[in-house]
Amino acid sequence: xxxxxxxxxKNFKSRLIVGTGKYKDFKETADAVKAxxxxxxxxxxxxxxxxxxNQPLLMDYLDPKSITYLPNTAGCYTSExxxxxxxxxxxxxxxxxxxxxxxxxEILVKEGFEVMVYCTDDPILSKKLEDTGACAIxxxxxxxxxxxxxxxxxxxxxxxxxxxxxxxVDAGVGTASDATIAMELGCDGVLVNTAIAEAKNPVLMAESxxxxxxxxxxxxxxxxxxxxxxxxxxxxxxxxx
Amino acid sequence: MNNLNVAxxxxxxxxxEINIETNLNQLLNKLRIKKTKVAxxxxxxxVEKNKYPKVILNKGDKVEIVHFIGGG
Numbered sequence: 642x643x644x645x646x647x648x649x650x651k652n653f654k655s656r657l658i659v660g661t662g663k664y665k666d667f668k669e670t671a672d673a674v675k676a677x678x679x680x681x682x683x684x685x686x687x688x689x690x691x692x693x694x695n696q697p698l699l700m701d702y703l704d705p706k707s708i709t710y711l712p713n714t715a716g717c718y719t720s721e722x723x724x725x726x727x728x729x730x731x732x733x734x735x736x737x738x739x740x741x742x743x744x745x746x747e748i749l750v751k752e753g754f755e756v757m758v759y760c761t762d763d764p765i766l767s768k769k770l771e772d773t774g775a776c777a778i779x780x781x782x783x784x785x786x787x788x789x790x791x792x793x794x795x796x797x798x799x800x801x802x803x804x805x806x807x808x809x810v811d812a813g814v815g816t817a818s819d820a821t822i823a824m825e826l827g828c829d830g831v832l833v834n835t836a837i838a839e840a841k842n843p844v845l846m847a848e849s850x851x852x853x854x855x856x857x858x859x860x861x862x863x864x865x866x867x868x869x870x871x872x873x874x875x876x877x878x879x880x881x882x
Numbered sequence: 883m884n885n886l887n888v889a890x891x892x893x894x895x896x897x898x899e900i901n902i903e904t905n906l907n908q909l910l911n912k913l914r915i916k917k918t919k920v921a922x923x924x925x926x927x928x929v930e931k932n933k934y935p936k937v938i939l940n941k942g943d944k945v946e947i948v949h950f951i952g953g954g
Binding site for chain 2: 660661662663664667670683684685686687688689691698699700705710712713785786832834835838
Protein backbone atom coordinates (compact mmCIF):
# COMPACT_ATOMS: atom_id res chain seq x y z
CA UNK A 642 0.00 0.00 0.00
CA UNK A 643 1.28 3.43 -0.86
CA UNK A 644 2.01 5.70 2.06
CA UNK A 645 1.38 9.13 0.61
CA UNK A 646 2.64 12.25 2.33
CA UNK A 647 0.19 15.13 1.87
CA UNK A 648 0.92 18.77 2.61
CA UNK A 649 -1.59 21.47 1.67
CA UNK A 650 -3.41 19.04 -0.68
CA LYS A 651 -0.22 18.18 -2.55
CA ASN A 652 1.00 14.59 -2.49
CA PHE A 653 4.60 13.56 -2.11
CA LYS A 654 6.30 10.17 -2.18
CA SER A 655 9.15 10.85 0.18
CA ARG A 656 8.80 11.97 3.79
CA LEU A 657 12.31 13.34 3.75
CA ILE A 658 12.80 17.00 2.89
CA VAL A 659 16.36 18.13 2.30
CA GLY A 660 17.96 21.54 2.56
CA THR A 661 20.30 22.79 -0.14
CA GLY A 662 22.67 24.90 1.94
CA LYS A 663 26.31 24.35 2.95
CA TYR A 664 27.29 22.01 0.11
CA LYS A 665 30.69 22.22 -1.60
CA ASP A 666 29.05 23.08 -4.93
CA PHE A 667 25.79 22.66 -6.84
CA LYS A 668 26.93 19.35 -8.29
CA GLU A 669 27.28 17.89 -4.82
CA THR A 670 23.92 19.41 -3.85
CA ALA A 671 22.22 17.77 -6.81
CA ASP A 672 23.92 14.40 -6.22
CA ALA A 673 22.88 14.42 -2.55
CA VAL A 674 19.30 15.40 -3.35
CA LYS A 675 19.11 12.58 -5.89
CA ALA A 676 20.50 10.05 -3.42
CA UNK A 677 18.04 11.20 -0.75
CA UNK A 678 15.07 10.59 -3.05
CA UNK A 679 13.42 13.73 -1.61
CA UNK A 680 10.58 15.38 -3.55
CA UNK A 681 10.95 18.67 -1.71
CA UNK A 682 14.06 20.80 -1.24
CA UNK A 683 14.33 23.93 0.83
CA UNK A 684 15.93 26.96 -0.77
CA UNK A 685 16.70 30.53 0.24
CA UNK A 686 15.62 33.65 -1.64
CA UNK A 687 18.33 36.25 -2.12
CA UNK A 688 19.17 39.20 -4.33
CA UNK A 689 20.71 38.42 -7.70
CA UNK A 690 24.29 39.68 -7.84
CA UNK A 691 23.89 42.31 -10.56
CA UNK A 692 27.63 42.78 -11.07
CA UNK A 693 28.42 39.08 -11.46
CA UNK A 694 25.64 37.35 -13.30
CA ASN A 695 27.69 34.48 -14.63
CA GLN A 696 27.65 32.56 -11.39
CA PRO A 697 26.10 29.08 -11.66
CA LEU A 698 22.48 28.84 -10.57
CA LEU A 699 20.85 26.27 -8.32
CA MET A 700 18.00 25.99 -10.81
CA ASP A 701 20.43 24.72 -13.45
CA TYR A 702 21.18 21.75 -11.19
CA LEU A 703 17.82 21.07 -9.55
CA ASP A 704 14.95 21.37 -11.99
CA PRO A 705 12.01 23.09 -10.25
CA LYS A 706 9.69 21.22 -12.62
CA SER A 707 10.67 17.85 -11.18
CA ILE A 708 11.31 18.80 -7.57
CA THR A 709 9.32 21.08 -5.28
CA TYR A 710 11.15 24.19 -4.11
CA LEU A 711 10.20 25.23 -0.61
CA PRO A 712 11.51 28.75 -0.04
CA ASN A 713 12.63 29.00 3.56
CA THR A 714 11.48 32.59 3.74
CA ALA A 715 8.16 31.58 2.22
CA GLY A 716 5.99 34.43 1.07
CA CYS A 717 8.68 37.05 1.46
CA TYR A 718 7.74 38.68 -1.85
CA THR A 719 4.58 40.37 -0.75
CA SER A 720 5.20 40.96 2.88
CA GLU A 721 8.40 42.73 3.69
CA UNK A 722 7.59 42.61 7.36
CA UNK A 723 7.00 38.90 7.30
CA UNK A 724 10.29 38.39 5.52
CA UNK A 725 12.15 40.34 8.17
CA UNK A 726 10.46 38.62 11.06
CA UNK A 727 11.11 35.22 9.55
CA UNK A 728 14.76 35.99 9.92
CA UNK A 729 14.36 37.15 13.48
CA UNK A 730 15.57 34.90 16.16
CA UNK A 731 18.29 34.69 18.70
CA UNK A 732 21.61 35.26 16.96
CA UNK A 733 23.52 32.75 19.04
CA UNK A 734 21.06 29.87 19.40
CA UNK A 735 19.16 30.59 16.15
CA UNK A 736 16.00 29.76 18.06
CA UNK A 737 12.97 31.07 16.20
CA UNK A 738 11.26 34.09 17.71
CA UNK A 739 7.84 32.56 18.19
CA UNK A 740 5.96 35.79 18.84
CA UNK A 741 7.15 37.19 15.51
CA UNK A 742 6.66 33.81 13.81
CA UNK A 743 3.00 33.72 14.83
CA UNK A 744 2.51 37.30 13.60
CA UNK A 745 4.08 36.57 10.21
CA UNK A 746 2.14 33.34 9.83
CA GLU A 747 -1.05 35.31 10.34
CA ILE A 748 -0.08 37.86 7.66
CA LEU A 749 1.01 35.23 5.15
CA VAL A 750 -2.06 33.05 5.65
CA LYS A 751 -4.27 36.10 5.09
CA GLU A 752 -2.38 36.80 1.87
CA GLY A 753 -3.21 33.30 0.69
CA PHE A 754 0.12 31.55 1.20
CA GLU A 755 0.48 27.96 2.35
CA VAL A 756 2.83 28.35 5.28
CA MET A 757 4.92 25.53 6.73
CA VAL A 758 6.17 26.95 9.97
CA TYR A 759 9.52 26.31 11.62
CA CYS A 760 8.99 26.60 15.36
CA THR A 761 10.15 25.64 18.83
CA ASP A 762 8.97 22.30 20.23
CA ASP A 763 6.32 23.95 22.39
CA PRO A 764 2.90 22.23 22.19
CA ILE A 765 0.92 25.35 23.09
CA LEU A 766 2.62 27.54 20.49
CA SER A 767 2.43 24.76 17.90
CA LYS A 768 -1.32 24.57 18.44
CA LYS A 769 -1.52 28.35 18.10
CA LEU A 770 0.29 28.12 14.76
CA GLU A 771 -2.12 25.49 13.52
CA ASP A 772 -5.08 27.62 14.62
CA THR A 773 -3.49 30.56 12.79
CA GLY A 774 -3.60 28.55 9.58
CA ALA A 775 -0.19 26.92 9.19
CA CYS A 776 -0.38 24.02 6.71
CA ALA A 777 2.42 22.14 8.49
CA ILE A 778 4.11 22.43 11.87
CA UNK A 779 7.88 22.10 11.83
CA UNK A 780 9.24 21.87 15.36
CA UNK A 781 12.97 21.81 15.90
CA UNK A 782 14.54 18.67 17.36
CA UNK A 783 17.44 20.75 18.65
CA UNK A 784 19.09 24.06 17.66
CA UNK A 785 19.45 24.34 13.89
CA UNK A 786 22.73 22.96 12.61
CA UNK A 787 23.59 21.44 16.02
CA UNK A 788 23.29 17.80 14.93
CA UNK A 789 22.49 16.62 18.46
CA UNK A 790 19.17 14.92 17.65
CA UNK A 791 15.78 15.02 19.32
CA UNK A 792 16.17 16.65 22.72
CA UNK A 793 12.57 16.41 23.87
CA UNK A 794 10.73 13.38 22.58
CA UNK A 795 7.82 14.07 24.92
CA UNK A 796 7.16 17.46 23.35
CA UNK A 797 7.48 16.18 19.79
CA UNK A 798 5.03 13.38 20.64
CA UNK A 799 2.58 15.82 22.23
CA UNK A 800 2.76 18.12 19.20
CA UNK A 801 2.13 15.21 16.85
CA UNK A 802 -0.79 13.92 18.91
CA UNK A 803 -2.63 17.24 18.95
CA UNK A 804 -1.98 18.32 15.35
CA UNK A 805 -4.32 17.78 12.45
CA UNK A 806 -1.76 19.15 9.95
CA UNK A 807 1.52 17.34 9.17
CA UNK A 808 4.29 17.57 11.77
CA UNK A 809 7.77 17.66 10.29
CA VAL A 810 10.86 17.65 12.49
CA ASP A 811 13.01 20.49 11.26
CA ALA A 812 16.51 21.15 12.54
CA GLY A 813 18.84 19.34 14.89
CA VAL A 814 19.06 15.97 13.13
CA GLY A 815 22.68 14.81 13.19
CA THR A 816 22.65 11.31 11.79
CA ALA A 817 20.34 8.62 10.43
CA SER A 818 19.09 7.32 13.80
CA ASP A 819 17.83 10.82 14.74
CA ALA A 820 15.64 10.85 11.66
CA THR A 821 14.40 7.34 12.42
CA ILE A 822 13.45 8.35 15.97
CA ALA A 823 11.46 11.32 14.67
CA MET A 824 9.52 9.01 12.37
CA GLU A 825 9.05 6.36 15.07
CA LEU A 826 7.48 9.04 17.26
CA GLY A 827 4.86 9.36 14.54
CA CYS A 828 6.05 12.53 12.81
CA ASP A 829 4.94 12.90 9.22
CA GLY A 830 8.31 13.90 7.88
CA VAL A 831 11.84 15.07 8.61
CA LEU A 832 13.84 17.97 7.22
CA VAL A 833 17.60 17.52 7.04
CA ASN A 834 20.31 19.80 5.74
CA THR A 835 23.51 20.08 7.78
CA ALA A 836 23.60 16.39 8.75
CA ILE A 837 23.92 15.59 5.05
CA ALA A 838 25.94 18.56 3.84
CA GLU A 839 28.52 18.37 6.62
CA ALA A 840 28.98 14.58 6.55
CA LYS A 841 32.34 13.56 5.15
CA ASN A 842 30.44 11.81 2.37
CA PRO A 843 27.25 13.86 1.86
CA VAL A 844 25.86 11.69 -0.94
CA LEU A 845 26.16 8.52 1.14
CA MET A 846 24.60 10.26 4.15
CA ALA A 847 21.74 11.45 1.93
CA GLU A 848 21.05 7.86 0.94
CA SER A 849 21.28 6.81 4.58
CA UNK A 850 18.69 9.47 5.55
CA UNK A 851 16.35 8.12 2.89
CA UNK A 852 16.49 4.65 4.47
CA UNK A 853 16.33 6.07 8.01
CA UNK A 854 13.07 7.88 7.29
CA UNK A 855 11.58 4.84 5.56
CA UNK A 856 12.64 2.57 8.44
CA UNK A 857 11.22 4.89 11.08
CA UNK A 858 7.97 5.29 9.23
CA UNK A 859 7.53 1.54 8.82
CA UNK A 860 8.36 0.94 12.49
CA UNK A 861 5.73 3.50 13.47
CA UNK A 862 3.11 1.93 11.23
CA UNK A 863 3.99 -1.55 12.48
CA UNK A 864 3.33 -0.40 16.07
CA UNK A 865 6.23 -1.47 18.22
CA UNK A 866 6.15 -4.09 21.00
CA UNK A 867 5.52 -3.15 24.61
CA UNK A 868 8.60 -2.52 26.71
CA UNK A 869 9.29 -4.97 29.59
CA UNK A 870 11.35 -4.47 32.67
CA UNK A 871 12.78 -8.00 32.65
CA UNK A 872 13.99 -10.46 30.07
CA UNK A 873 11.52 -12.68 28.26
CA UNK A 874 12.62 -15.77 26.42
CA UNK A 875 11.96 -15.97 22.72
CA UNK A 876 12.24 -19.78 22.65
CA UNK A 877 9.55 -22.08 24.12
CA UNK A 878 10.21 -23.22 27.69
CA UNK A 879 8.48 -26.63 27.23
CA UNK A 880 9.98 -29.97 26.18
CA UNK A 881 13.50 -29.06 27.19
CA UNK A 882 15.93 -31.97 26.83
CA MET B 883 22.78 69.19 -16.15
CA ASN B 884 20.22 66.51 -15.57
CA ASN B 885 19.63 64.15 -18.43
CA LEU B 886 15.87 64.05 -18.94
CA ASN B 887 16.08 60.68 -20.63
CA VAL B 888 17.34 58.83 -17.62
CA ALA B 889 15.76 58.03 -14.28
CA UNK B 890 17.36 56.85 -11.07
CA UNK B 891 15.94 53.79 -9.38
CA UNK B 892 17.07 51.62 -6.47
CA UNK B 893 18.08 48.23 -7.82
CA UNK B 894 18.80 45.54 -5.23
CA UNK B 895 19.61 48.23 -2.73
CA UNK B 896 21.95 50.32 -4.92
CA UNK B 897 21.29 53.35 -7.10
CA UNK B 898 20.90 52.45 -10.77
CA GLU B 899 20.19 54.55 -13.87
CA ILE B 900 17.69 53.47 -16.48
CA ASN B 901 16.34 55.09 -19.61
CA ILE B 902 12.91 56.53 -18.97
CA GLU B 903 9.99 54.33 -20.06
CA THR B 904 12.01 51.18 -19.34
CA ASN B 905 9.81 48.17 -18.61
CA LEU B 906 10.86 45.10 -16.62
CA ASN B 907 11.58 42.99 -19.70
CA GLN B 908 13.91 45.68 -21.00
CA LEU B 909 15.61 45.98 -17.62
CA LEU B 910 16.28 42.23 -17.54
CA ASN B 911 17.55 42.29 -21.12
CA LYS B 912 19.92 45.11 -20.30
CA LEU B 913 21.18 43.22 -17.26
CA ARG B 914 21.36 40.00 -19.32
CA ILE B 915 19.28 38.13 -16.77
CA LYS B 916 16.91 35.38 -17.91
CA LYS B 917 13.40 36.04 -16.68
CA THR B 918 12.77 32.36 -16.04
CA LYS B 919 15.45 32.32 -13.33
CA VAL B 920 14.34 35.26 -11.21
CA ALA B 921 11.46 36.94 -9.45
CA UNK B 922 11.02 40.71 -9.38
CA UNK B 923 9.53 42.90 -6.72
CA UNK B 924 8.73 46.56 -7.43
CA UNK B 925 8.09 48.79 -4.41
CA UNK B 926 7.35 45.82 -2.19
CA UNK B 927 4.98 43.93 -4.49
CA UNK B 928 5.89 40.95 -6.60
CA VAL B 929 5.21 41.30 -10.32
CA GLU B 930 3.91 38.34 -12.30
CA LYS B 931 6.14 37.42 -15.22
CA ASN B 932 3.48 38.01 -17.86
CA LYS B 933 3.18 41.60 -16.66
CA TYR B 934 6.87 42.46 -17.13
CA PRO B 935 6.33 44.26 -20.47
CA LYS B 936 3.55 46.36 -18.95
CA VAL B 937 5.37 47.50 -15.84
CA ILE B 938 7.17 50.74 -16.67
CA LEU B 939 9.70 51.86 -14.09
CA ASN B 940 9.56 55.35 -12.62
CA LYS B 941 12.12 57.51 -10.89
CA GLY B 942 12.69 56.38 -7.31
CA ASP B 943 11.18 52.92 -7.77
CA LYS B 944 12.64 50.24 -5.53
CA VAL B 945 13.32 47.14 -7.58
CA GLU B 946 14.47 43.82 -6.13
CA ILE B 947 15.56 41.04 -8.44
CA VAL B 948 15.82 37.80 -6.46
CA HIS B 949 16.50 34.15 -7.13
CA PHE B 950 16.73 30.86 -5.29
CA ILE B 951 20.02 29.87 -3.75
CA GLY B 952 21.04 26.93 -1.59
CA GLY B 953 19.58 27.13 1.89
CA GLY B 954 18.31 24.99 4.71
